[in-house]
Amino acid sequence: MLKITLHGLAAERGGTLLVPPQDLALSAGQGLIITGDNGAGKSTFLRVIAGLLPSAAGHITIDGAMASDGEPATRCSEICHYVGHRNGMKPHMSVRANLSFWQKFLQSDDARAIDAALLALNLFDFADLPFGYLSAGQQRRVALCRLLVAPRKLWLLDEPTNALDAASQELFFALIGAHLTAGGIVMAATHQPLQIADARKLVLTRAQPDVDAFDEGLWL
Numbered sequence: 001m002l003k004i005t006l007h008g009l010a011a012e013r014g015g016t017l018l019v020p021p022q023d024l025a026l027s028a029g030q031g032l033i034i035t036g037d038n039g040a041g042k043s044t045f046l047r048v049i050a051g052l053l054p055s056a057a058g059h060i061t062i063d064g065a066m067a068s069d070g071e072p073a074t075r076c077s078e079i080c081h082y083v084g085h086r087n088g089m090k091p092h093m094s095v096r097a098n099l100s101f102w103q104k105f106l107q108s109d110d111a112r113a114i115d116a117a118l119l120a121l122n123l124f125d126f127a128d129l130p131f132g133y134l135s136a137g138q139q140r141r142v143a144l145c146r147l148l149v150a151p152r153k154l155w156l157l158d159e160p161t162n163a164l165d166a167a168s169q170e171l172f173f174a175l176i177g178a179h180l181t182a183g184g185i186v187m188a189a190t191h192q193p194l195q196i197a198d199a200r201k202l203v204l205t206r207a208q209p210d211v212d213a214f215d216e217g218l219w220l
């Protein structure tokens with residue numbers, strides 16, 4: 001069974017420790033919601049888990065998941081979708097072409113999965129429009145379609161519901177539920193309430209500024 005374990009995983013930015021060492025294990029079907037003030041390090045921590053930034057300390061182990069080369073996965077990047085703050089789409093390309101790009105990038109080629117993703121997020125009528133023509137909420141839904149165009153066990157989501165209306169949020173929560181029921185894992189950083197059944201919680205606290213440095217005028 002899939003299990004992802006953070007062993008003393010810590011994150012820093014610019015030499016400042018933002019997230020002290022975290023020990024945490026998530027098994028298939030479990031979700032983690034990361035909250036905390038602006039600047040607390042939620043995005044940074046997700047990016048460390050995704051392998052987009054080096055950790056300040058600690059490491060991650062993965063049990064029960066194969067990478068696309070058929071070998072046991074050792075890094076989250078081999079089994080994850082990472083949907084960050086930004087949507088990661090080209091504005092002049094159509095919605096379908098953008099999703100096709102991501103599907104190839106994720107080493108998948110099931111054309112039906114793109115139609116299914118567009119239907120699931122109520123975007124089928126927008127498939128041939130340039131991404132840049134869509135509203136902010138529609139654009140966010142296209143970004144979330146990435147989760148469905150290629151199967152990945154681990155979803156790493158940064159503010160996934162930004163700009164989504166209530167109906168779209170419900171659609172998205174249902175997709176998360178289905179992913180967990182199918183044995184996936186979700187880790188999400190957010191300021192919004194997320195409906196993830198029995199989710200674990202990680203609350204990050206913002207590092208305090210170095211008051212001595214201010215007193216010494218080092219900020220000038």
Ligand SMILES: Nc1ncnc2c1ncn2[C@@H]1O[C@H](COP(=O)(O)OP(=O)(O)OP(=O)(O)O)[C@@H](O)[C@H]1O
Pocket residue numbers: 013014018036037038039040041042043044045
């Ligand atoms: N490249 C960088 N170099 C130095 N510091 C950075 C860099 N990128 C981000 N930071 C700082 O790291 C801290 C944490 O940023 P991060 O984006 O992880 O916070 P967050 O908890 O996701 O915040 P928010 O709720 O505003 O999205 C912030 O103080 C930010 O200014």
